[in-house]
Amino acid sequence: MNWQWTPYLIPLFITVGVLLAAALYLSWREQVAPGRGAVVSFMLANAGWATGYIFEVAALDLEVKKSWAALEFIFVTIGVVSLFAYTVQYTGRDGWLTRRRLLGLTLPLLVITTLPFFPQTEALFWREFSLPSVGGLVLFKYEFGPALSIYYAAVYLLLMITVIWLAEMYFRSRNLYRAQTLLLILSVLIPWLGSAIDLLEIIPIELGALSTSVTALCVGWSLVSFRLGEVIPVARETIIEVMHDGVIVLDPDQRIVDVNPTARHLLKGEMLGQPIDQLWPKWPVLLETALRQAGRGGEMRFDHSDGRHIYDVHISSLFDWRDRLVSRVVVLRDITDRKQAEAALRENEELLRATFEQAAMGIAHVALDGRWLRVNQRLCDIVGYSAEALGTLTFQQITHPADLDSNLGLLEQLIAGDIQNYSIEKRYIHQNGSPVWVQVTTSLVRDGAGQPKYFIAVIEDIAERKHGEKMVQKYAGELERSNRELEQFAYIASHDLKEPLRKIQTFGGRLEAKYGEALGEQGRDYLSRMNNATVRMQALIDGLLAFSRITTQAQPFALVNLAEVLSEVLDDLAARLEQSGGQVVVVGDLPSLEADPVQMRQLLQNLLSNALKFHAEAVPPLVTVRGETASAEGDSLIPMCRITVEDNGIGFEQKDSEQIFQVFHRLHGRSQYEGTGIGLATCRKIVERHGGTITAQSKPGVGTTFIITLPQHQPIGDNTE
Amino acid sequence: MMTNSSNSIIILMADDDADDRMLAKEALEEARLANILHFVEDGEQLMEYLRRSGAYTHLSASPLPGLILLDLNMPRKDGREALAEIKSDPILRRIPVVVLTTSKAEEDILRTYGLGVNSFIIKPVTFDSLVNTMITLAKYWFEIVELPPERK
Numbered sequence: 014m015n016w017q018w019t020p021y022l023i024p025l026f027i028t029v030g031v032l033l034a035a036a037l038y039l040s041w042r043e044q045v046a047p048g049r050g051a052v053v054s055f056m057l058a059n060a061g062w063a064t065g066y067i068f069e070v071a072a073l074d075l076e077v078k079k080s081w082a083a084l085e086f087i088f089v090t091i092g093v094v095s096l097f098a099y100t101v102q103y104t105g106r107d108g109w110l111t112r113r114r115l116l117g118l119t120l121p122l123l124v125i126t127t128l129p130f131f132p133q134t135e136a137l138f139w140r141e142f143s144l145p146s147v148g149g150l151v152l153f154k155y156e157f158g159p160a161l162s163i164y165y166a167a168v169y170l171l172l173m174i175t176v177i178w179l180a181e182m183y184f185r186s187r188n189l190y191r192a193q194t195l196l197l198i199l200s201v202l203i204p205w206l207g208s209a210i211d212l213l214e215i216i217p218i219e220l221g222a223l224s225t226s227v228t229a230l231c232v233g234w235s236l237v238s239f240r241l242g243e244v245i246p247v248a249r250e251t252i253i254e255v256m257h258d259g260v261i262v263l264d265p266d267q268r269i270v271d272v273n274p275t276a277r278h279l280l281k282g283e284m285l286g287q288p289i290d291q292l293w294p295k296w297p298v299l300l301e302t303a304l305r306q307a308g309r310g311g312e313m314r315f316d317h318s319d320g321r322h323i324y325d326v327h328i329s330s331l332f333d334w335r336d337r338l339v340s341r342v343v344v345l346r347d348i349t350d351r352k353q354a355e356a357a358l359r360e361n362e363e364l365l366r367a368t369f370e371q372a373a374m375g376i377a378h379v380a381l382d383g384r385w386l387r388v389n390q391r392l393c394d395i396v397g398y399s400a401e402a403l404g405t406l407t408f409q410q411i412t413h414p415a416d417l418d419s420n421l422g423l424l425e426q427l428i429a430g431d432i433q434n435y436s437i438e439k440r441y442i443h444q445n446g447s448p449v450w451v452q453v454t455t456s457l458v459r460d461g462a463g464q465p466k467y468f469i470a471v472i473e474d475i476a477e478r479k480h481g482e483k484m485v486q487k488y489a490g491e492l493e494r495s496n497r498e499l500e501q502f503a504y505i506a507s508h509d510l511k512e513p514l515r516k517i518q519t520f521g522g523r524l525e526a527k528y529g530e531a532l533g534e535q536g537r538d539y540l541s542r543m544n545n546a547t548v549r550m551q552a553l554i555d556g557l558l559a560f561s562r563i564t565t566q567a568q569p570f571a572l573v574n575l576a577e578v579l580s581e582v583l584d585d586l587a588a589r590l591e592q593s594g595g596q597v598v599v600v601g602d603l604p605s606l607e608a609d610p611v612q613m614r615q616l617l618q619n620l621l622s623n624a625l626k627f628h629a630e631a632v633p634p635l636v637t638v639r640g641e642t643a644s645a646e647g648d649s650l651i652p653m654c655r656i657t658v659e660d661n662g663i664g665f666e667q668k669d670s671e672q673i674f675q676v677f678h679r680l681h682g683r684s685q686y687e688g689t690g691i692g693l694a695t696c697r698k699i700v701e702r703h704g705g706t707i708t709a710q711s712k713p714g715v716g717t718t719f720i721i722t723l724p725q726h727q728p729i730g731d732n733t734e
Numbered sequence: 735m736m737t738n739s740s741n742s743i744i745i746l747m748a749d750d751d752a753d754d755r756m757l758a759k760e761a762l763e764e765a766r767l768a769n770i771l772h773f774v775e776d777g778e779q780l781m782e783y784l785r786r787s788g789a790y791t792h793l794s795a796s797p798l799p800g801l802i803l804l805d806l807n808m809p810r811k812d813g814r815e816a817l818a819e820i821k822s823d824p825i826l827r828r829i830p831v832v833v834l835t836t837s838k839a840e841e842d843i844l845r846t847y848g849l850g851v852n853s854f855i856i857k858p859v860t861f862d863s864l865v866n867t868m869i870t871l872a873k874y875w876f877e878i879v880e881l882p883p884e885r886k
Contacts, residue, residue, distance in 0.1 A: 520757075522861045
């Protein structure tokens with residue numbers, strides 16, 4: 014192999030070196046810029062091309078020269094396609110350049126470049142080789158084959174498209190990018206120029222590799238040097254295009270030169286070339302305001318399909334390196350949501366404030382050390398201090414000393430997190446010195462980290478309630494005392510009253526026994542009447558004692574099965590039943606309920622006894638006892654039971670139906686029916702103690718029905734002892 | 735028929751009510767019981783009688799009563815107190831005590847039995863039943879039961 018040397022090779026070597034270095038640098042850079050791959054590929058292809066050319070020139074042998082020259086074409090193809098790919102990305106036509114398309118572009122060209130490698134196809138590519146010597150240098154010359162012509166046409170076509178697209182970009186893009194785009198255009202034109210020079214054979218050495226290397230370096234430079242190239246113009250474009258904010262670019266004459274899709278939508282059209290003050294009469298005001306307020310121009314309203322939106326207008330001015338106004342950029346940001354949120358927030362605050370102020374109870378925010386942070390009017394009214402005065406005080410200062418310690422203890426628990434809130438009765442000292450009873454419910458507000466911030470206290474004036482409680486206590490005490498006195502009285506009365514009665518009876522008996530004969534019939538009769546009177550009196554006293562004991566000796570409520578009680582009562586009355594030939598029928602189930610067992614027995618005993626007693630002479634008594642549950646009555650909504658005791662006795666006038674429940678009231682003479690007249694009064698008292706009712710319905714000669722309602726449950730804590 | 739020894743048994747009745755005393759006397763007569771019935775009107779008198787002190791020193795030679803009928807509610811010293819005293823005296827406590835009272839109070843019943851009373855009877859209401867009670871008492875305590883031998 015023979016080689017020749019020429020100084021022309023030096024720039025080529027430098028080129029290769031620089032290209033490789035640049036390619037390496039670009040590959041290593043942290044920031045990935047779109048198109049970098051294409052640029053690196055372009056550089057490497059060019060380096061390959063230049064290297065190939067070096068060998069082509071240096072070789073002396075035709076075949077060697079031919080081989081290298083053929084190899085160069087492969088690199089050229091890669092380079093051109095890379096440049097094309099870069100331009101595509103640069104001008105934002107990425108979507109167009111799919112892998113398939115790229116392949117579709119590259120493949121035919123590569124196929125053509127393989128032609129020179131096969132003797133059969135070589136002629137299609139090139140022919141008529143010669144090795145002219147020019148200025149001491151042996152060069153490689155050839156004639157174009159048809160394939161090569163097609164190849165060249167294709168390459169030029171690609172370059173032309175590249176330039177066209179770049180030119181379009183130049184005109185389309187913002188000023189900032191124009192310089193860069195121009196550089197790129199020029200750098201793409203260089204290979205063309207170089208190629209043209211080669212074709213015209215103006216100078217012996219082909220400038221192709223060299224010139225294209227210049228291109229590669231310019232492209233690399235554009236990628237790196239322009240700081241804006243951290244994001245390639247296209248990326249910026251992309252941002253602007255998809256931005257939610259509207260962007261309008263104005264030229265120094267306030268004409269619209271660019272709008273992004275959002276702005277287009279807002280302006281209802283492109284409006285390119287229109288002066289903005291024609292579109293927006295308010296423009297001068299906006300601009301002036303923006304200049305004064307660092308860009309913030311004001312607000313504008315635009316109508317959308319869903320109503321009116323409010324936009325924030327921001328105007329930036331751009332100057333070139335000579336401080337001349339280059340452009341103004343108007344950014345429109347939709348702040349409707351924010352405005353709505355602000356309005357809602359204000360409304361909410363207003364709501365809270367109103368609630369706080371106008372509540373019927375005192376509300377306060379209290380600092381952790383006890384100072385009143387915020388109080389409402391009601392609290393001021395309760396404690397008699399103005400809001401300002403309270404602001405200088407702590408709650409400890411106006412709390413009654415006796416209540417302070419327990420209060421503080423609870424606050425500590427609250428802070429420690431042992432309890433979530435507490436509610437206590439305490440006294441504040443009113444401004445006028447008097448104690449005020451209040452119910453205070455306190456909770457703790459913590460910040461996001463769980464640290465205590467302040468207390469919220471709700472204060473209720475319970476002076477009336479306290480007074481009421483005191484009254485109730487007083488009455489309860491009096492009632493108890495009264496009951497005790499009554500019981501004592503009843504006991505003593507019955508005991509001491511019965512004593513002389515007993516004597517009367519006894520001596521009456523002695524009188525009759527010893528002197529009955531001497532008395533004579535009338536005397537004996539008188540004695541007998543006396544005796545009857547005392548017996549009656551004893552029964553009356555016993556009845557009264559029992560009546561008084563309904564309250565004084567009441568037993569606690571327990572679950573009582575009335576059916577059982579009834580059967581016990583019937584056992585007791587067995588003798589009377591037999592005697593009168595009477596019958597008691599039970600219909601339905603007698604319920605179980607909460608009641609005083611002894612009193613229930615008394616009740617049923619009295620009623621049945623009455624029913625059996627007051628029967629017409631010849632008519633044996635038939636008593637029907639019915640039990641059922643009734644729905645809730647009245648305010649208490651407690652389910653009730655209803656018991657009816659129906660007899661076929663002598664009955665009475667309905668007008669007397671209330672009177673019969675009075676103590677000692679009797680509708681009949683003693684000679685007809687015995688009795689003290691306390692039985693029904695006792696029944697009523699028992700029923701009322703249980704919270705029920707008893708009424709009577711009757712028709713003379715037909716019978717009487719007593720209707721008793723009793724609640725199934727007694728209120729808790731209402732047991733009297 | 736009552737034996738001689740039972741005839742001479744003294745029954746001591748402590749009751750503040752004159753009527754009751756009279757009735758008791760009559761009932762005993764009606765029952766044809768020959769026992770001697772002595773009366774005291776309150777607890778003080780009762781203790782003086784039993785101790786043969788005060789107005790009763792003349793009885794020091796006489797035997798102690800064989801049965802005491804005790805009313806609970808008496809002035810000056812009531813039956814409960816007297817009962818306690820009797821039953822704590824080593825000699826006197828041998829005398830059977832029957833409480834005869836109008837009081838039905840359960841506390842009284844419990845307490846007197848607790849204090850050592852021998853029986854608790856509620857005063858009968860009718861005269862006839864009073865007579866029967868006397869007979870039964872006499873029969874029970876003097877015929878059926880063995881009393882401790884007399885001591886001074």
